Amino acid sequence: MNGLADQLNIRDCFEAGDWGYVIEASILNPLHDLRFPQTGKLLLKVDTGFSGPIVVTGDVFEFLRLSDIEVPEDIRPTYRTLAGAMTMRSAMAIVEADSKQVEADILTPLQGPGKLLVGCQVLEELRLALLRKKTCFVSIDSLVD
Amino acid sequence: MSDVLLKKVDRKLYSRLKAEAAMRGKTVGQVFNEAVRVWLTVQQSRDIESERNVEAYLEIKEELLKHPGEYFVIAKGTFLGRFPTLGDAFKRMKDNGTTRGFVIRSQASGEWLGGSIEH
DSSP states (O other): OOOHHHHEEEEEEEEOBTTBOEEEEEEEETTTTEEESSSSOEEEEEOTTBOSSEEOOHHHHHHTTGGGSOOOGGGOOEEEETTEEEEEEEEEEEEEETTEEEEEEEEEESSSOOOOEEOHHHHTTSOEEEETTEEEEEEETTOOO | OOOOOOOSOOHHHHHHHHHHHHHTTOOHHHHHHHHHHHHHHHHHHHHHHHHHHHHHHHHHHHHHHHSTTOEEEEETTEEEEEESSHHHHHHHHHHTTOSOSEEEOOOOOEEEOSGGGGO
8 A cells, every 4th residue: 555645644633723723823023033932822813715825913023023124114014804805014033833944924913913824825845734623744655755 | 399299100110219219329310300301211212213214214115116025124224235034034123133123024914804803
């Protein structure tokens, strides 16, 4: 048997909450040598309906001092939602997940408290499997990055 | 000079301030005035720097679309260059002794449908 399941190596798994599937990650601002959280990992909701990278709450954005390096107002990204367009503040940082570092835009809503979630732009850099009520980082023997 | 009542002051911070002020033979009020002057000056210079950064950004804005995937760095009112990686961009900022500015990579907007937006 050389099916995909046989070649699947499951690493870290995270139990889904009532609010959906999650992964653990950290966010780094190398310019200020800041990391959130300072110890342990952050739970980010897996949101395949979001085409962008990472959304964080306003206080995480401020903690990481991302407002010091955020993009100018006129090029803030806008996302189409069912309730209309949503403009986001955005700054570049590093997302650390599954022992990988991914350069990503970190977003937070211009208005409102925001959420903690990971969208498709970062998800496509990771190897994830949804196994019943768990999200797992996996590697596949026959696939080379 | 007037007397002001401050609310929600960090107790530990206040104790340190009081001790440091006493060591220097000053009152808390005198040190507070000095600190506020410094803070206001820093804010003012930050505002001026931010405006200069916006001006520098507007000058190179057209270039952004010509180099998708590259990181453009603007700080201290100057365009510091474009870089292939975020690490290189941050390194340039650090070499320039700055921790504020624009780090820009051309990014597309997108959609956010259903999912967590409702929860």
